[in-house]
Amino acid sequence: MQPTELMVCTQHAPPIGGAFVVPAPPLPLVPHALKPEILMEAIALLATAVPLALVVALLCATVVCLAAICRAHRTDVVAVVQALPDLALALLRRRRP
Numbered sequence: 001m002q003p004t005e006l007m008v009c010t011q012h013a014p015p016i017g018g019a020f021v022v023p024a025p026p027l028p029l030v031p032h033a034l035k036p037e038i039l040m041e042a043i044a045l046l047a048t049a050v051p052l053a054l055v056v057a058l059l060c061a062t063v064v065c066l067a068a069i070c071r072a073h074r075t076d077v078v079a080v081v082q083a084l085p086d087l088a089l090a091l092l093r094r095r096r097p
Contacts, residue, residue: 069077
């Protein structure tokens with residue numbers, strides 16, 4: 001087998017199917033994920049995905065709460081609704097020093 005111009009590697013690799021294996025080029029000093037254009041794409045993706053995930057989570061929580069209220073006994077629902085102002089006051093008192 002004759003050497004060709006494509007054989008630029010310094011190591012002699014065994015031929016595979018009649019062709020020499022050329023080693024991969026060295027990795028760049030700046031990783032792929034740290035390049036500015038990749039970071040901007042990641043930030044844009046997060047700016048889209050995070051609000052969308054929050055909206056979906058809010059809708060799911062609303063459906064779960066509505067289903068729980070619909071399945072609950074009427075006296076349970078009334079008791080919970082009557083307890084909400086007291087719960088809100090307790091949470092507000094706890095936040096204030």
